[in-house]
Amino acid sequence: MKRRKLIGEATSRVDGISKVTGAANYATDHKIPNLAYAVIFKSEIAAGTISEIDQSAAEQSAGVLAVITHKNAPKLNLKANAPDARPDSSIRGGALLQDNKIEFYGQHIGVVVAETFEQARAAARLVKVSYQKSAAKIEFEKHINEAVVPTGKEFQDDGRGDLNTAFQSAKFKVEAVYETPIEHHHPMAPHATIAVWEAPNKLTLYNEAQVVNGVQRAAAGTLGLPPENVRIVTPHVGGGFGAKGSQWSNLVIAAIAAQAVKRPVKLALSRQQMFNSVGLRQRNHQRLRLAATQDGKLTAIGHDTTTHTATTAEFLEDCGEGAKIMYDSPNSLVTYRVVPMNIILPTFTRGPGQSTGSFALESAMDELAYQLRLDPIEFRLRNEPARDPSNGKPWSSRSVVQCLTRGAEVFGWNRRRLEPRTVRQGNYLIGYGVSSATYPARTRDSSAMVKLTRKAADVRASVELAASDLGTGTYTIIAQTAGELLDLPLEKVTVKIGDSSLPPAAGSVGSFGAASFTNAVYAACGQLRQELQAKSNQQWATPPTLVQLMEAAKLSEYQTRADAKPSPEAEKYSSHSFNANFAEVWVNEATGMVKIPRFVAVTGGGRVLNPKAARSQIIGGVIWGIGMALTEESVIEPRYGNFITRSFADYHVPVNLDIGEIETVFVTEEDKIVNPMGVKGLGEIAICGVAGAVANAIFNATGKRIRNLPITPDKLL
Structure with missing residues (x-):
């Protein structure tokens, strides 16, 4: 049969x-009787203390049931949210209404609960807060020299061989700094929670969470409840991209608001509140040092990342992980440095570390290939490692060569010319770019x-x-x-x-x-x-x-x-997804505007469970990668510490007219070592390497190497 x-x-x-x-029910769609509504109000300074909160006008406003601040909030278990706690099992970013300290602009300092959302929002605007300001660290450039070695073990200096000697003695080398800005997740559905106390010590939270049991542990630990007494209901999640992988203070604030008014409470963040409520992708300053022999063999890879974190806890993207494993080199050094600043705690954002790190690494590889007068695909192939260079483990499977060669065939890479500014059509300069990338398969x-x-x-x-x-x-x-x-x-x-x-x-x-x-x-x-x-x-x-x-x-x-x-046998191998990205760009010589009429993404992601859904995953990642390359940037106002970009009117994500044809290709991979079904996952790898391919194509079109994202017209003119 x-x-x-x-x-x-x-x-x-x-x-x-x-x-x-x-x-389909999302967080705010559940029909709960006798529902009240909560609106958070936020700090308007970046550092200091609250001197006084005058909530009398808000309390007397129509429909108001409660105003909760640090003066009357219940005491919570902050040990559950220690800096070394698991990010998916603790409340991130502080702001739990436990004291009068202010660590960043937009910190949650109180919540109004009312009969209707409109009444709660109106009353929140009536709260008067006075502050005692302190000097705030807001501008990354001013404090970059204060960066220190991170506390996390995974971010200690990691090297092999003698990078400095190999780099200094090399004839062919690249040393450059690549910068990526703060970005925000912006899922379709902003963070929201309905909190329902079924009994004095039993809580149901209708929420949107990427890690269901992580939310359960975070809420239970902070509220001092047994995990089995907290139920999380999240049948559908309206996007997250990492922002809903961690849990933020709005979740617990909804619970204490419901406890205070003794009825269910709905708390939904606005789009503007999202900018300083639920984390961000931090700004990264990445110094790359690559050296090679004349025949294109790498002799040195150095990747130094300097970034920022919060004053209350530490979070870093692992931007240098790709440098450890993508290419074979006898000398390597990956370092991280971090400066605490008065900005909300960063968090996981799609392709964490590898989407930003691959932009720097793959741009530097393109620069060195051009210096060597080598085709950038050939340069990568000459440095293909037989084993994981970072630990010597064999690959469970590795598809970089297949991705590059198959992608070159599909894309028509043989039409690319080595010299920039040699292909044009009317006012447009046309260029081709390539990159590779990786993400762990776990x-x-x-x-x-x-x-x-x-x-x-x-x-x-x-x-x-x-x-x-x-x-x-x-x-x-x-x-x-x-x-x-x-x-x-x-x-x-x-x-x-x-x-x-x-x-x-x-x-x-x-x-x-x-x-x-x-x-x-x-x-x-x-x-x-x-x-x-x-x-x-x-x-x-x-x-x-x-x-x-x-x-x-x-x-x-x-x-x-x-x-x-996971199988203990899998620990003996290095398991990763890999890809190759190919971009065709048209750059208007008069305006600096960039169009991407064609993009080919080739992925080795293990067994593909559903090609239709997998294709959508890759397309979504490519679109975000194009946004990373050309448009997305969160800008902080340096005097106050708030974001100038606070809506989609000024935080620019790609729309339909910005995106051309995207072709997705999957190379065949049978990898039963990684897990019995041979599945590796596609969500993160989809965005990795995309920005690098676009930046490399822009150089091929214009001869201008832009090392700080996004690549906007002013940088090209």
């Missing part, structure tokens, strides 16, 4: 109808429950785990996995996720969501078949169906749970 084939099929979203009809502990019900010959399955769906297709790939392994059509498989009462699972972060979720389902489905086989007490000439197994065992219902963990 031929088994059903679902994994790897281009299947439409099983939750698509519920989304387009409005039936699997995390996850559990799954599979439940079967049978009515005569009709068997249906329900798959349950505390996974999350960012909008990337988690429901669908789980249904495909279970459907194929149980030999059931998709319409007979129900998926329940987004609830902390379900078996615990990893989060949709770090590109380990899909791999972790589906491998847990894979384990549960395999275990279920084995258990039914044992209960049937029969020998089968051919693999039996679920109907046969359940009939033989005289069962109308059955369920099992499996707990999947």
Whole structure:
């Protein structure tokens, strides 16, 4: 009997109808009776203390139920949010209304609860706050020389060989600084929570979270509750890109507001509040030093990152990780330095470290290739490492060569000319650029429950785990996995996720969501078949169906749970996704405006569970990478510390007219070392390397090397 084939099929979203009809519930969509509304108010200085808060006018305003500040907020367990606590299991960025200290502009300093949202918003504007200001560290350039070695073990200096000697003695070398600005996540749905106290010590939070059990741990730890007394409900997440991977103070503030008024409370951040409420991608100053022999063999790779963090805690992007593993070199040094500043704590942002780090590394590789008069693809191929240079481990699989060679064929790279400014069409200078990039492929502990019900010959399955769906297709790939392994059509498989009462699972972060979720389902489905086989007490000439197994065992219902963990064998290997990016740019010589009519993204991301969803992931990453290259930048007003860019009117993300044709290609990878299903994840790698390819294409078009993003027309004229 031929088994059903679902994994790897281009299947439409099983939750698509519920989304387009409005039936899918996001954080603020849940119908909760007797709901009150909360609006946060924020600090208007970047450093100092609150001298006084006059909330009398707000308290007397129509419909107001409570005004909560540090003067009357309950005491919380701040030990749960220590600087060394897991980012997905603690409340990040402070601002929990515990004292009068101000560490950044826009810090949450109070909340108004009222009968309606409009009443709460109006009352919040009536609160009068006076401050005692302190000198604030706001301008990165003024404090960059104060940077120190980070405390995190993973950010200590890491090298091999003698970089300085190799670099100084080299004839062919590049030393340059590449800068990326502060960026913001801007998911479609801003952060929001509905808090409902079911009992004095039992809480339900309707939230949008990338890590369901992480939110549960963060809220429970901060509020001093047992984790099992906090339920997180998050069936759908309206985007996150890392901002909803960590949890921020608005989550707990909603809970204490509901506790204060003894009724459910909804707290939703506005788009402008998002800029200084839920983290950001920090600004990075990256010094690259590359050296090579005349025949194009690298002799030195140095990658030094200087960045900023908050005054209260430390967070860094690992920008130098690509420099450790992408290319073979006997001499390497990766360093990090950080300066605490009065800016909200940075956090994970799509492709953390590798999207920004690859811009610097791949730009420097392009510069050195041009100096050597080598084709930049050939230069990369000559420095392909046989093993992971950072630790000597063998690759579980590595597809850089396939990505570059296949991409060159699809893109038509042979039409590229070495010399810049040699191809034009009317007022446009035309250039081609390439880059490669990597992102770790990881699997995390996850559990799954599979439940079967049978009515005569009709068997249906329900798959349950505390996974999350960012909008990337988690429901669908789980249904495909279970459907194929149980030999059931998709319409007979129900998926329940987004609830902390379900078996615990990893989060949709770090590109380990899909791999972790589906491998847990894979384990549960395999275990279920084995258990039914044992209960049937029969020998089968051919693999039996679920109907046969359940009939033989005289069962109308059955369920099992499996707990999947990463294989210890996988630790012996280095596992990563890889890609190659190819950009064609047209630069208007008169205006400096850049168009990207064509982009080819080639990805080696292990087993592709759903080509339709995978293609969307890559396209989304490329579009953001183009935004990183050309338009996105959050600008701080240096006198006060607030962001000048506070809406989509001035924070420019790419729109349809900015994007040309994007072609996605997946190279075949079978990697059973990384996990039993061979899944690596695509969410992070999709953006990595994109900005570098665009910057390299702009150099090929114009002869101008722009090393600080975004590449705006003023920098090209």
